[in-house]
Amino acid sequence: MDLPAYLAERRINPTAFAAEIGVPPSTIHRIIRGERDPRGATIRKIVEGTGGKVTASDLIPAPASPEAA
Template identity: 40%
Template sequence: MKLGTFIKSRDMSHEAFGKIVGVTQATINRYVRGERFPSPEMIRKIQDATDGSVNVADWYEPEAAE
């Protein structure tokens, strides 16, 4: 599940989720829009905060078949 989908499904603001994982609302916005890629440590924090609903594989899009 993508981070933005998780946050919306919980009716949570980016600011509230950012407080849970220790970053600003602006950082969460950038993660959701794909403008910034979280560090491995942050991916683990997000995975823990979402009880595994958002995991490392969700940050990578599958390659298009040729």
């Protein structure tokens, strides 16, 4: 499950979720918009904060395939 889907399911906004897991709201907003890839500590907080519904692999973009180049 991706993070926006989780937030929609819980009917919670990104700012409230950020407060729940102890990260700046701008971090969550940037992750959702694809402007930032989360780092280790943030990934752990999101996975724990969602009870594992959002996994690390949901948060880390897949590498581009050589065929796409």
